[in-house]
Amino acid sequence: MLASFSLLPRPKTLHRWLSTLPSSSIQNSVFISRSTDPLFNLTFEDWLFRHCPIERPLLFLYRNTPCVVIGRNQNPWKEVNMASLRARGVPLVRRRSGGGTVYHDLGNTNFSIHLARQAFDRRTTAQLVLRAVRAMGIERARLNDRNDLCVGDDKVSGSAYKIVNTRAYHHGTMLISTQLETLGDLLRVDNRGTMVTAGVASVRSPVCNLQQSSPATEHDTFASAVVDEFRAEYGLDDPTQTIDEAAGDPAYIQRGIAELQTWEWLYGQTPAFTHTLENAFPWGAVTAEVRAKHGVILSCTLRTPDLPSAALEALSSSAEGARYGAWPTGSAHVSDGPAGDVQRWLSEALV
Structure with a gap:
C-alpha cells in the first residue's frame, strides 16, 4: 500500500x-x-x-x-x-x-x-x-x-x-x-x-x-x-x-x-532446460524428452510402447549437438511412416 x-x-x-x-x-x-x-x-x-x-x-x-x-x-x-x-x-x-x-x-x-x-x-x-x-x-x-x-x-x-x-x-x-x-x-x-x-x-x-x-x-x-x-x-x-x-x-x-x-x-545464453512432450498418433503414442543447454540439444529420448525402439533411433540420435529450434527441420531426411510422423510433430512443437 x-x-x-x-x-x-x-x-x-x-x-x-x-x-x-x-x-x-x-x-x-x-x-x-x-x-x-x-x-x-x-x-x-x-x-x-x-x-x-x-x-x-x-x-x-x-x-x-x-x-x-x-x-x-x-x-x-x-x-x-x-x-x-x-x-x-x-x-x-x-x-x-x-x-x-x-x-x-x-x-x-x-x-x-x-x-x-x-x-x-x-x-x-x-x-x-x-x-x-x-x-x-x-x-x-x-x-x-x-x-x-x-x-x-x-x-x-x-x-x-x-x-x-x-x-x-x-x-x-x-x-x-x-x-x-x-x-x-x-x-x-x-x-x-x-x-x-x-x-x-x-x-x-x-x-x-x-x-x-x-x-x-x-x-x-x-x-x-x-x-x-x-x-x-x-x-x-x-x-x-x-x-x-x-x-x-x-x-x-x-x-x-x-x-x-x-x-x-x-539463444546460447539460455540456461539448461528439459522439454517433455507427448503426442498420440493413429499408430500409437510417443513421449519425447529433450534436454538442452545454451540452446544446444544434449539429448532427445523418444519412448513409445507401440514401436520397436530402433524405429526412432536415427531421429533421436540426430538431435545431439543440434540447435534447439532448428531440429529436426534441419536434420537428415527421415522416411515416411511412424518416424516421419514424429519428425513432423517435433518440427512444429520445438520452435
Whole structure:
C-alpha cells in the first residue's frame, strides 16, 4: 500500500532546452534518444553504464520499434510465442540485465536510471517514476511489492536491474499507448508439454496503458515528467542531451550491437532446460524428452510402447549437438511412416 512509504511532492521545474552535443563530449546527466533501434539503445545504455563517471546520476529515455526483449537469464522458448514472433516479423532481443520479458513498441517509453551502487535503492527510483506519473494527474498510480508501477490492479511498468562493482541501474518500461493485443499474442506461450528450466521466469500480470487513465498522455509528456522528478531528486540542472546513433564510442557501440545479434548471445545464453512432450498418433503414442543447454540439444529420448525402439533411433540420435529450434527441420531426411510422423510433430512443437 502507498501508506507504507513516503511520497514527498517534488517541485516542478521549467522544461530545459534540448542540446545536441558531440559524442566525444558527453558531460550531461539526462539523455533522450532519437533512435528507435533497440540494438543501439540497449548498447548505448550499456556504454553509459560502464563509461560515465559513477558519481553522476544519469537518466536515459528512449523508445524502440516493435520487438520482444527477454532478460539475460531467460529461456525464449518458454517466455515467447516464437511462431507468432516469426509470423509478425518482430525481432527478439536479449538484454544485458536480468528480469522478465517485455514487449516494446513506439507506444512504450523506456527509462533507465544509473547511480553509484552505494546510492542505489530500488524503491527510491521506483518512487521517482511514480511521482512523475502522478504529476500527470494519474492519482490511482501505485507501486506493488515488486516495485512494479500499477494503475489500480493493472501493471503499466515493469522493471529490471543491473549491479556491477560500484555501478547500478534501474530500467523499466512504461506502457502509454502500446498495442496490447500484440503484446498479449507475443507473450502468450502455449508450450506443448512441460518445460522445466533453470532460467528466470517472468511474472505474468494484467496490463493497461496510461492513456486509458489519461488520454492526453504521450511519450513527450511522460519523458518531461520523469526528467523533472529526476532533476529534483538529485539536485541537477544541466541541459538535456539528445543523442542519435553517432553517440558514444563508435567501436564499443558497433561491437555491442554485433554481440546482441549473434546466435551465441540471443539463444546460447539460455540456461539448461528439459522439454517433455507427448503426442498420440493413429499408430500409437510417443513421449519425447529433450534436454538442452545454451540452446544446444544434449539429448532427445523418444519412448513409445507401440514401436520397436530402433524405429526412432536415427531421429533421436540426430538431435545431439543440434540447435534447439532448428531440429529436426534441419536434420537428415527421415522416411515416411511412424518416424516421419514424429519428425513432423517435433518440427512444429520445438520452435
